[in-house]
Amino acid sequence: MSVTLRSVDDRALVVPGPRGPWSEELLGALVHAPGTDIPIPNEEPVDPLGDDDLQLALYVCYELHYADVAGVEDRWEWAPALLAFRRQLEDRMEAGLERLTPTVLGAEASEVGNLLQQIVAEDDGPPLSRYLETQAELEQALEHVVHRSAYQLKEADPHSWAIPRLSARPKAALLEVQFDEYGAGRPERMHSVLFAETMTALGLDASYGAYIDLLPGVTLAGVNLISYFGLHRRLRGALVGHLAAFEMTSSIPNRRYGNAWRRLGYGADVTNFYDEHVEADAVHESIAAWDLAGGLARVEPHLAEDILFGARSLLALEARWAQHLLDAWRDGRSSLLRSVTSGSRGG
Amino acid sequence: MGDESVTITAYQDGPYLVRGPFRMLDQEGRQITMQRRTVALCRCGKSRLRPLCDGTHRAIGFRASSGTENQSGIENQSPPGQTQPIQAVDLSSSSLAAEDELRRAQRGSTVNANGSRPRPVSRGTLLGLVRDAEQCLYQSLEGPCTATDYAAMSLAEPLLTAARRLLEWGVLNARQTISSGRSNGHGSARLGRPGSTELVARALASAQRLQSPADPRLHQVRSLLTDAKRALVS
Numbered sequence: 012m013s014v015t016l017r018s019v020d021d022r023a024l025v026v027p028g029p030r031g032p033w034s035e036e037l038l039g040a041l042v043h044a045p046g047t048d049i050p051i052p053n054e055e056p057v058d059p060l061g062d063d064d065l066q067l068a069l070y071v072c073y074e075l076h077y078a079d080v081a082g083v084e085d086r087w088e089w090a091p092a093l094l095a096f097r098r099q100l101e102d103r104m105e106a107g108l109e110r111l112t113p114t115v116l117g118a119e120a121s122e123v124g125n126l127l128q129q130i131v132a133e134d135d136g137p138p139l140s141r142y143l144e145t146q147a148e149l150e151q152a153l154e155h156v157v158h159r160s161a162y163q164l165k166e167a168d169p170h171s172w173a174i175p176r177l178s179a180r181p182k183a184a185l186l187e188v189q190f191d192e193y194g195a196g197r198p199e200r201m202h203s204v205l206f207a208e209t210m211t212a213l214g215l216d217a218s219y220g221a222y223i224d225l226l227p228g229v230t231l232a233g234v235n236l237i238s239y240f241g242l243h244r245r246l247r248g249a250l251v252g253h254l255a256a257f258e259m260t261s262s263i264p265n266r267r268y269g270n271a272w273r274r275l276g277y278g279a280d281v282t283n284f285y286d287e288h289v290e291a292d293a294v295h296e297s298i299a300a301w302d303l304a305g306g307l308a309r310v311e312p313h314l315a316e317d318i319l320f321g322a323r324s325l326l327a328l329e330a331r332w333a334q335h336l337l338d339a340w341r342d343g344r345s346s347l348l349r350s351v352t353s354g355s356r357g358g
Numbered sequence: 359m360g361d362e363s364v365t366i367t368a369y370q371d372g373p374y375l376v377r378g379p380f381r382m383l384d385q386e387g388r389q390i391t392m393q394r395r396t397v398a399l400c401r402c403g404k405s406r407l408r409p410l411c412d413g414t415h416r417a418i419g420f421r422a423s424s425g426t427e428n429q430s431g432i433e434n435q436s437p438p439g440q441t442q443p444i445q446a447v448d449l450s451s452s453s454l455a456a457e458d459e460l461r462r463a464q465r466g467s468t469v470n471a472n473g474s475r476p477r478p479v480s481r482g483t484l485l486g487l488v489r490d491a492e493q494c495l496y497q498s499l500e501g502p503c504t505a506t507d508y509a510a511m512s513l514a515e516p517l518l519t520a521a522r523r524l525l526e527w528g529v530l531n532a533r534q535t536i537s538s539g540r541s542n543g544h545g546s547a548r549l550g551r552p553g554s555t556e557l558v559a560r561a562l563a564s565a566q567r568l569q570s571p572a573d574p575r576l577h578q579v580r581s582l583l584t585d586a587k588r589a590l591v592s
Contacts, residue, residue: 128371131416191394200393262413266406287393293411294398297369301424 022165023079024220027071031064037071037096041083045090051099059103060111060328061335063348066228066235069104070161072097073238077165078219101239104232111331112323120312123319124305127252130322131259136330137337140264143271147340152271154346155336156210157222162234163206163284164219167192169234170254172241178310181251184302188258188295202291205284212280215351225347229335233328240321248307248317249324255304256322260329261292370424373398373411382409 029035032052040049056062074080075088087093118126143152162169167189174185194200207217216222240250269285279286304322308315339346364378376397382390390409398411402420405412 124370132419187396191396195394259416263417266412289412290398290407290410291394293373293405293407293413294375294394294396296413297372297375297398298396301369 022077022219023081024071024074024223025081026083027067027220027223029064030067031062033064033068033100034071037068040092040096041071041080041087044084045087045092048092049096051096056103058107060107060232061227061229061331063228065100065103066231067223069097069100069235069239070223070231072100073235073242074220076238076242077168104235104239108236108324112320112327114316114320115323116316118315118319120308120315123308123315124301126319127255127259127300127304127322130319130326131256134260134326134330136326137333139333139336140267142337142340144267144274147271149275150350150352151336151340151346152275153213153215153351155268156213156215157225157347157351158230158332158336160206160210160215160217160222161226161230162237164203164217166202166206168203169237169241170250173247173250173254176244176247177251177307180310181303181307184298184306185251185254188254188298188303191291191295200287202284202287205287209281209284212277222347222351225349225351227335227346227348229328229332233325233332236324236328246317246321248311248314249321251299251304251307251314252318252321252323253325255296255299255318256325258292258295258299260326262289262296265289265292368401368422368424371421372415373401375399 026038026041029038032054036050036052040047056065059065071080072093075083075093143155147155170185171189174182174189177185192202194202194204198204210217237250237253240246240253265285265288269282269289272281272285304318308318336346345351362379364376364380367375369375376399377395382392384390400408400411401422402415402418404414404418406414
């Protein structure tokens with residue numbers, strides 16, 4: 012436990028290796044003091060939402076808001092050159108999202124709760140959790156944990172950006188969820204800490220960002236999506252919709268993930284994280300859908316479309332990510348950029 | 359809600375949330391320990407964490423109003439409360455349309471290419487495929503997971519996927535699939551559905567060719583199928 016808490020408390024990101032022109036330009040600039048403009052590469056990614064290079068660059072830009080990035084001056088976080096470069100990345104991300112899940116106009120604010128239910132009910136993403144529960148091999152289940160570590164080691168943090176931007180009722184609903192996410196006053200119950208314990212129990216490296224170099228763009232895009240929504244006040248509706256859909260699609264898959272580890276012969280030290288989410292998210296989903304998202308739409312009806320856009324974006328990116336894992340495994344490949352057993356960086 | 363009173367909120371199609379200084383007891387008066395301040399109590403009856411909710415209501419399509427239901431009793435297909443169902447009409451009409459398509463598909467393939475009379479594949483068989491598979495899955499959701507459950511799920515999983523695609527395919531162009539699938543063997547004796555393995559394998563192969571995300575019909579068919587499935591399960 013103490014080992015885990017220490018590693019969770021030590022939130023420092025080792026600078027990842029560059030993967031292409033966008034991350035090369037960014038990482039090349041970050042070793043210097045902030046100031047000079049970061050050149051925009053000429054190469055346009057064909058699929059920005061799945062681009063390993065672009066998503067890594069965006070991930071590093073966002074990490075400056077969450078963590079110490081080794082060897083990078085803290086002042087880069089708000090350096091105009093960094094923000095201008097990040098805007099270029101975000102423009103491409105936004106264009107990709109608009110292609111993937113076009114905003115549906117004309118959503119009725121009073122119907123947001125119902126519409127969210129409908130969107131989630133109609134979602135038929137790839138059966139990743141069922142595959143893990145019933146068939147996945149140990150190596151594949153471990154890969155799933157490694158993918159998830161990009162978000163889960165800072166679970167709930169990106170959604171907390173919404174707190175100061177909401178009015179009383181939706182804010183109270185969000186905090187009711189977040190208080191629970193953060194362990195209700197008990198750090199050892201904090202969801203990010205529980206996840207670190209799961210990783211440790213599986214013999215994985217639970218230190219922050221340990222596997223960044225293994226994570227493909229399709230994985231990083233899912234985490235970048237929340238930071239992107241979270242760091243722009245204008246996108247608070249999308250952030251809230253994202254959280255609602257996230258909570259609404261969490262309990263059942265998490266039960267399956269827990270079952271997957273039980274099937275593979277692991278105990279409570281591994282499954283605690285998943286079992287906790289079955290129970291917790293069964294509480295959160297109602298609050299997030301009706302009180303938070305529905306509540307926000309009541310006080311700011313013009314955000315209704317954004318709320319639904321956020322929900323659809325989550326489901327669409329999750330589906331792409333799940334398909335990536337299943338495709339790789341079907342073909343007998345690793346779903347990571349390198350197999351996890353080939354060792355984490357510096358490991 | 360800042361005072362010390364206990365509140366119980368019924369959420370539409372979901373659990374009861376209990377907030378405030380409450381204690382939960384079993385019938386012997388022993389306290390049930392709660393891990394969180396706000397708890398969700400199961401309302402659909404299918405949770406594996408009873409009395410707590412575990413999200414299963416969503417898997418089984420549980421419907422209930424947030425407010426008081428009227429005395430005329432349960433109205434399964436119509437979403438409750440003042441809010442009108444978004445697609446109340448579509449729900450039944452699209453299920454009917456799906457059934458109709460399947461019926462047409464069946465009629466259109468009563469004779470094989472070689473003129474022989476194939477073994478009849480009834481609409482009931484197709485729908486039964488889906489129902490069987492769904493049941494396998496829901497059972498596995500309810501009980502403790504044993505090795506047998508996992509075996510059942512492994513069996514049900516591809517069948518469900520295939521059956522779903524078969525229905526999708528059936529709506530789009532079932533005739534050819536069924537007539538060709540039908541002339542084949544009796545693969546899946548294990549689930550007591552003669553011929554279903556071949557049928558499903560062919561449907562799968564055909565459906566996969568159609569699964570281009572660019573196909574605008576796909577979304578339409580999917581929501582149709584969701585509705586049809588909902589109608590089948592209830």
